[in-house]
Amino acid sequence: MSEVIIVMPTYNEAENIRKLVPSILQVLAENRIDGYILVVDDSSPDGTADVAEQMGRETGKVRVLKRPGKLGLGSAYVDGFKYVFDNMVTAKYVCEMDADGSHPPEILPQMVSLAEKGGYDVIIASRYIHGGRWGERSLTRSMISRGANILARASTGINVKDLTSGYRIIRLDILKRVVDKLSKLHSGYVFQVELLYFLHKAGAKISEYPFIFKPRMHGRSKLGRGEIISFALWCLRSMLTRLIHQ
Numbered sequence: 001m002s003e004v005i006i007v008m009p010t011y012n013e014a015e016n017i018r019k020l021v022p023s024i025l026q027v028l029a030e031n032r033i034d035g036y037i038l039v040v041d042d043s044s045p046d047g048t049a050d051v052a053e054q055m056g057r058e059t060g061k062v063r064v065l066k067r068p069g070k071l072g073l074g075s076a077y078v079d080g081f082k083y084v085f086d087n088m089v090t091a092k093y094v095c096e097m098d099a100d101g102s103h104p105p106e107i108l109p110q111m112v113s114l115a116e117k118g119g120y121d122v123i124i125a126s127r128y129i130h131g132g133r134w135g136e137r138s139l140t141r142s143m144i145s146r147g148a149n150i151l152a153r154a155s156t157g158i159n160v161k162d163l164t165s166g167y168r169i170i171r172l173d174i175l176k177r178v179v180d181k182l183s184k185l186h187s188g189y190v191f192q193v194e195l196l197y198f199l200h201k202a203g204a205k206i207s208e209y210p211f212i213f214k215p216r217m218h219g220r221s222k223l224g225r226g227e228i229i230s231f232a233l234w235c236l237r238s239m240l241t242r243l244i245h246q
């Protein structure tokens, strides 16, 4: 099957990737998917990059892109995508996946298969379509996520239920169509919605696949108040821009 590069931004996820990386590689092998993991690490003090490099030496299936400091989730993905464009030219899809175990690698083959059979450019793992949901999780967190989705839908007009999901596969061909926009993307979490908006405007065919979002395995969340504020500001600005240009 097609080559998939899992781009995985990390900040202090050493314990998590020790478990997650082997399970991803097992899923890929069992489903005969030719795939690699690209860890994009921001000099995590817990030594995440060293752990990933060690797994790379052992398996030949993990590459590590090291950055000098914590530069944000969005910019980690953009640097990861550029690395894929430059160094992994045979890849057909990139997959965005968190490193904390919230995104089950078991559904990756179904996501690829849905993209292939349906001719989709983007498949989003979704908590908000039939069969998808939050695992045990705080009410506050899921309410923030639902609110963020309402805002994101109103500001982009994209008819997708889980616009903020960080688990997706994207065809390289469509990503290349927005390559000049990548450096303009926000460096933080709002990048997810912003990228989808660019892809939507570039004509991407988008679909969703249900999943159960599990709580992170170890460590602390990096989603802070600053991220939530810049997300809301971006949505309001985009909503106004759309209203003015209608």
Ligand SMILES: Nc1nc2c(ncn2[C@@H]2O[C@H](COP(=O)(O)OP(=O)(O)OP(=O)(O)O)[C@@H](O)[C@H]2O)c(=O)[nH]1
Binding pocket: 008, 009, 010, 011, 012, 013, 040, 041, 042, 070, 071, 072, 073, 076, 097, 098, 099, 100, 102, 215, 216, 220, 221, 222, 223
């Ligand atoms: N390289 C890099 N990775 C980051 C940065 N911020 C977050 N991440 C990674 O992005 C992924 C998502 O971050 P999380 O902290 O899990 O955010 P979340 O899923 O909204 O929050 P929780 O699941 O509640 O912890 C994880 O793999 C993080 O390690 C960053 O600045 N740089």
Ligand SMILES: [Mg+2]
Binding pocket: 098, 100, 102, 216
């Ligand atoms: Mg998480």
